[in-house]
C-alpha cells in the first residue's frame with residue numbers, strides 16, 4: 605500500500621539523522637523537504653526566528669498548537685531550560701503517530717506532551733488536565749481560522765499572564781488576517797512582525813510575535 609508523506613518524512617529522519625541529536629533530525633527533515641517533498645514544517649528560515657524567540661523567552665511552560673510531524677516541537681524542546689515542559693496539540697491522528705516517533709528519535713520526549721484532539725476542546729481543560737497555570741510561550745501553527753478564537757479562549761481561560769508571548773506562524777501565507785488585525789490593534793497586545801518566507805519557498809510569509817500585556 606502507498607506510504608504517506610509524513611511516513612516518508614519519518615523514513616528520511618530514521619535513515620539520515622542520529623538518534624538523540626535534535627539538530628541532525630531538523631537537518632534531515634529540511635533536506636527531505638527541500639530536495640524531495642515539500643511539507644508544512646515551519647522550516648529552516650522561520651525556524652531560526654523561532655529559535656531566537658525561544659532562547660530569549662527561556663519559557664518554563666510552552667503550548668504548541670499544531671504538531672504536524674514534530675519539526676518545530678523538536679526545535680523548541682531542544683532549546684528549553686531543564687524541567688521546562690512543552691504541550692503540543694495535534695488534530696490528525698496519523699500526523700500524531702509520526703510526530704511521536706520524530707520526537708523520540710530526537711530524544712526530547714521527556715520535555716514533550718503530545719495531545720491528540722482539537723484546540724477548542726483542549727484549551728479549556730489545560731489547567732485541570734495538565735496542571736498548567738499559565739503559558740510563558742504559545743506557538744500558533746494550527747488551522748489558520750482558529751488562531752483568533754483560540755487566542756480569545758486562552759485569555760478567557762486565564763492561560764495567559766502579563767508578559768506571555770504568542771508567536772504565530774503563517775500570518776501571511778496561508779494567512780490569518782482576523783488574528784493579525786486583533787493582536788495589532790488590541791491595547792492588550794504589543795505586536796511585532798518578523799518577515800520571512802513560506803517554508804522551502806520564495807513566497808512571502810512571516811511570524812507575528814505578540815506580548816500579552818494583561
Ligand SMILES: Cc1cc(-c2n[nH]c(CCNC(=O)c3cc(-c4ccc(F)cc4)cc(O)c3O)n2)ccn1
Pocket residue numbers: 644645646669670671672693694695696721722723724745746747748750773774777778802803
Ligand atoms: C483545530 C486544531 C488543529 C490542529 C492542527 N494540527 N496540525 C495542524 C496543521 C496546520 N498547519 C497548516 O495547515 C499549515 C499549512 C501551510 C500551507 C499549506 C498549503 C499551502 F499551499 C501553503 C501553506 C503551511 C504551514 O506552515 C502550516 O502550518 N493543525 C491542532 C489542534 N487543533
Ligand SMILES: [Mg+2]
Pocket residue numbers: 644645646745773774
Ligand atoms: Mg505553519
